[in-house]
Amino acid sequence: MDALTDNLDLILKGFLETLKLLLSSGLLALALGTLIGVFRLSPVPILRGVAVAYVTIFRNTPLLVLILLTYYGLPQLGIDFGFFWNITLAMGFYTASFVSEAIRSGVNGIPLGQAEAARSIGMPFGMTMTQVLLPQAFRLVVPPLASVFIALTKNTSLAAGFGIAEATFRLKGLLNDHATERVTIFVGIAIGYIIIVELISFGAHLFERKYAVTR
Amino acid sequence: MKFTTTRSRRARWAAVAATAVLALSACGSAGEDSSGDDDVDVSSNAASSFEDGTRMKELAEAGTVKIGVKFDQPGVGFKAAGSKTPTGFDPEMGKVIAGKLGISPDKIEWVETISDNREPFLQKGTVDFVLASYSITDERRQVVGQAGPYYVTGQSLLVAADDDSIKGPEDLKGKKVCSVTGSTSIKTVEEEFGAQPAGFDTYSECVEQLKNGSVDAVTTDGAILLGYAAEAPDQLKVVGEPFSEERYGIGYSKDSPELCEFLNDTLTESFDGGEWKKAFDATLGKSGNEAPETPTLDPCS
Numbered sequence: 174m175d176a177l178t179d180n181l182d183l184i185l186k187g188f189l190e191t192l193k194l195l196l197s198s199g200l201l202a203l204a205l206g207t208l209i210g211v212f213r214l215s216p217v218p219i220l221r222g223v224a225v226a227y228v229t230i231f232r233n234t235p236l237l238v239l240i241l242l243t244y245y246g247l248p249q250l251g252i253d254f255g256f257f258w259n260i261t262l263a264m265g266f267y268t269a270s271f272v273s274e275a276i277r278s279g280v281n282g283i284p285l286g287q288a289e290a291a292r293s294i295g296m297p298f299g300m301t302m303t304q305v306l307l308p309q310a311f312r313l314v315v316p317p318l319a320s321v322f323i324a325l326t327k328n329t330s331l332a333a334g335f336g337i338a339e340a341t342f343r344l345k346g347l348l349n350d351h352a353t354e355r356v357t358i359f360v361g362i363a364i365g366y367i368i369i370v371e372l373i374s375f376g377a378h379l380f381e382r383k384y385a386v387t388r
Numbered sequence: 389m390k391f392t393t394t395r396s397r398r399a400r401w402a403a404v405a406a407t408a409v410l411a412l413s414a415c416g417s418a419g420e421d422s423s424g425d426d427d428v429d430v431s432s433n434a435a436s437s438f439e440d441g442t443r444m445k446e447l448a449e450a451g452t453v454k455i456g457v458k459f460d461q462p463g464v465g466f467k468a469a470g471s472k473t474p475t476g477f478d479p480e481m482g483k484v485i486a487g488k489l490g491i492s493p494d495k496i497e498w499v500e501t502i503s504d505n506r507e508p509f510l511q512k513g514t515v516d517f518v519l520a521s522y523s524i525t526d527e528r529r530q531v532v533g534q535a536g537p538y539y540v541t542g543q544s545l546l547v548a549a550d551d552d553s554i555k556g557p558e559d560l561k562g563k564k565v566c567s568v569t570g571s572t573s574i575k576t577v578e579e580e581f582g583a584q585p586a587g588f589d590t591y592s593e594c595v596e597q598l599k600n601g602s603v604d605a606v607t608t609d610g611a612i613l614l615g616y617a618a619e620a621p622d623q624l625k626v627v628g629e630p631f632s633e634e635r636y637g638i639g640y641s642k643d644s645p646e647l648c649e650f651l652n653d654t655l656t657e658s659f660d661g662g663e664w665k666k667a668f669d670a671t672l673g674k675s676g677n678e679a680p681e682t683p684t685l686d687p688c689s
Contacts, residue, residue, distance in 0.1 A: 248600050256586060256602065333569050336586035336597065338578075345504060345570030345587075352507050352531045 176351035177361040180343075187343035188365050194261065194329045194339060195369070199322055201265030206272025211302055213277050224273065231270035236328055239263040244335060256336035268325050275317040279310030312384045319377035323370050330366075340365055428483045428663070434490025443644035447516060448489045455482040456501030456515035456639075460590045463615030463672045464521050467500070474498050477611070478519040478636075480667035481538055481658070485517065485638070488654045502589075504570055507532050510641050517651075518639030521609060523572065524686070533644075535651035536637035537683045538664070542630025543573050544610035546617060548598060549625045554605055556628035557581045563604040566594035573608045576632060591616070599623060609634050611672055618674065635683065648688035655685060 177184065212224035231239070243259040254262065283306055291301040333341035344362040348355055431437070435448035447453050457478045458465035467474040473493075483493045501509055501520045509515045510532045524534045545565075547554045554563065560583040567574035569587030577583040586603050588594050594606040595616050606613065610630050617624045638655075640647040658664040659682040668679040 245596075248602070253600070253602065333587060334589040336564075336566065336588060336603070338585045338587065342569050342585075342587050346575055349503060349570040349572065350527065350575065352528050355507075 174354075174357060176347055176354040176358055180347060183343050183346070184340070184361070184365065187338060187340040188369070190337060190339040190342075191326075191329050192369070194257070194264070194332055194337065195322075195326055197257075197261045198264035198268060198329070199325060201261060202268035202272050202321075202325065205265060205269035207276055207307070209269060209273035210276030210280070211307075213273060214280055214302075216298055228270045228273055231266055232274070234267070236263065236267045237331060239267050240331060240335060260332050260335055260337060264325065264328060268321060268328075271321045271324075272318065275314045275321060276307075276310055278317070279314035280306050282313050283309050312381075315377050315381045319374055322373050326369050326373065327366065428487045428493060430487040430492045431490045434488065442646045442650075443516075443641075444489060444647065444650050447491070451491060452495045452497060453486050453489060453491050453517070454497045454499055454515045455479075455486070456499045456506065456509055456518040456520055457482060458502070458520045459500045460592050461521060461612045461615060462619060463674070464609075464612050465519070466615070467498075475671065477539065477667055477671040478521065480671055481638075481664070482517065482519050484658050484663050484667065485519075485651065485654055488650075488657075503568055506639060510639050513641065516640070519636075520639075521612065521634075522637055522639050523609075523634040524637035528639075531642065533640045533642050533648055534637035535640065535648050535688070536655065536685060537635035538638065538655050539611070539636040539668075540680070540683045541609045541611045541634050541636070543576060543607060543632040543634065544613050544630050545627050546595070546598065546606040546613040546624055547604065547627055548601070549621075549623055551604070554627060557631045560605065564602070565605045565607050566597055566603040567591070567607050568594070571608065573632075577607050595624070614672070637686075645688075652685050652688060 209224045209227050212220040213228070215221060240260060240263040243263045247253060247259065253259070287305055287309070288301055291305045296304065329339060330341040332339050333345060340362055344358060347358045347362075351358060435445060438445040438448060457474050457476070459467040459474055461476065463476055465474055465476040465478040473479070479498065482496060482498075486493065486496050499509070499515045501515065501518055503520075506518050506520060506522055507528065510518055518532075522528075522534070524537055528534060545554060545557065545560075553559060557577065558581065560577055560581040563583050564586050565574070565577045565583040566586045566588060567577070568591060569589060574585045574587055578585045583605075586594075586597070588597065591606065591608060591612060594603065597603045598606050599620075606616075610626065613626050617626050638651050640651065655664070658667075664682060665679045673679060
C-alpha cells in the first residue's frame with residue numbers, strides 16, 4: 174500500500190489530467206457529434222453526404238491511428254496545437270462519430286408524427302430539430318451516450334504514451350519504481366478509473382429518471 | 389529430336405539445381421562470417437566446467453540463451469530496421485556472457501525488453517538475462533537478481549543545438565521535458581527540478597518531438613543521449629553535467645542465485661582481459677568518449 178499512499182499526490186494529479194482530457198474531448202465530441210447527427214438527418218443532400226463520410230472515416234479508423242496522425246501528420250503540415258490539444262482533437266473527432274450515430278438513432282426513435290406535426294404548422298427544419306426532435310432525442314439516447322463516454326474515459330489512457338501525464342502515465346511510473354507492489358498499484362489505479370466510470374453511469378441514471386420520456 | 393529436347397531440359401534443371409545449391413551454401417558461409425566477425429571468446433565444452441544442477445550448466449547444455457536488450461537506444465542497445473541482431477554496448481556484453489557459457493553469438497536469442505517488462509520477463513523466464521540499460525536499485529533487487537554494475541552513467545539533458553536557455557537541470561522549471569513513460573529520469577526532472585513531464589513510449593519518439601520543437605529537452609542516461617547527439621550533431625547537443633548516478637546491472641532470475649557469482653566472475657574477467665574495453669570502444673566509444681574506469685562490482689550476498 175505504501176506505493177499508493179506515498180504517491181497519492183501524483184496519482185491525483187494524474188487523474189486530474191485524465192478528467193481534463195475527458196472533459197475537453199467529451200465536450201468537443203458532444204458538440205461536433207450533435208452537429209454531424211443533424212447533418213445526417215437534414216434535407217440537404219450535401220450535408221447528408223458530409224455526415225456519412227465523416228462517420229465512415231472516423232468510426233472505422235482506430236483511435237491510435239488518429240492520434241498518430243495528429244502527432245506526426247499535422248505538425249508536418251505546420252499545424253501543431255501542443256500535446257494536450259492534439260490528443261483532444263483526435264479523441265474528440267473519433268468519439269463524435271459515435272455520438273452522432275447515437276443522436277441519429279434517438280431522433281429515429283421519435284414517432285414520425287411529431288416531425289410531420291411540426292412541419293404542418295410551418296416550422297422550418299432547424300426549428301423542428303431544436304424545438305421538437307433534439308430535446309426528445311437527447312433523453313432517449315442517454316444510455317448509449319453514457320456508454321460512449323465510458324469508452325472515451327478508458328480511451329484517454331492512450332495519452333500516456335503521447336506526452337500527457339495522466340493516470341496511466343502515473344501507473345507506469347509507479348510500476349517502474351515499486352517493483353514489489355505491482356498488483357497493489359494496478360488495483361489502485363483501476364479503482365480510480367472505476368470511480369470515474371461509475372460517476373458517469375450514476376449521472377446518466379439520474380438524468381434518465383428525471384427527464385424520462387413518457388409515452 | 390525428341391531425345392535432345394529432353395536432354396536439354398534435364399540440363400536446364402541441373403543448372404537450376406546447381407544455382408540453388410550455390411545460393412544456399414552462400415547463405416551458410418555468410419552466416420559463419422558474421423559470427424566470426426564478432427570476435428568474442430566462446431569457451432569450448434563449457435558445460436563440463438559448471439556444477440550439476442546450476443542454471444549455468446542448464447544453459448550451457450541447452451546451447452542457447454535468451455537475452456533481453458533494448459532495441460531503441462543507439463550505442464547502448466539498438467536494432468536497425470531490417471537487421472536481425474541488435475548492436476550496442478549491452479548486446480556486446482551479452483555476447484561475452486554467452487561466450488563464457490560456451491554459446492556462440494549466433495545462438496543467442498535477442499528479446500526486446502522495454503523498461504516496463506524487464507522484471508516480469510525475468511520472473512516468467514521469457515528471458516534468461518536482461519542487459520537493457522537496467523539501473524541497479526534496492527527495490528528491483530527485491531524481486532530480481534542484479535549483478536554488476538558493468539557500466540556507470542548519469543542522467544543528462546539533450547536539447548536543440550541552437551537552444552541556449554537550458555544549460556543544466558536547474559533551468560528546467562516549467563519546461564517540457566520528454567522521456568520514456570514510467571522511467572526514473574522523467575520522475576527526477578519533475579520532482580526535483582519542476583519540469584513538466586512529457587512521456588512517450590520510446591526515446592526515438594522523444595527525439596522526434598525535440599526536433600519538432602514540441603518539447604524543450606529529452607532526458608535519460610547520458611550514454612543513450614550521446615548516441616542520439618552523435619547521429620544528428622548539427623540539430624542536437626548534450627548539455628551540463630550528469631545529475632544522477634545510474635549503475636547498469638545484469639538482471640537474472642532470483643530462482644537461480646548461483647548466477648550472481650558467475651556473472652561477477654565473467655565481468656571481472658572481461659574487465660581484466662580487455663573484452664569490456666573492446667565492447668565499449670566498438671559502441672559507445674564511437675561518439676568520441678574514452679572508456680571510463682572499470683566499475684567496482686557489488687558483492688553477491
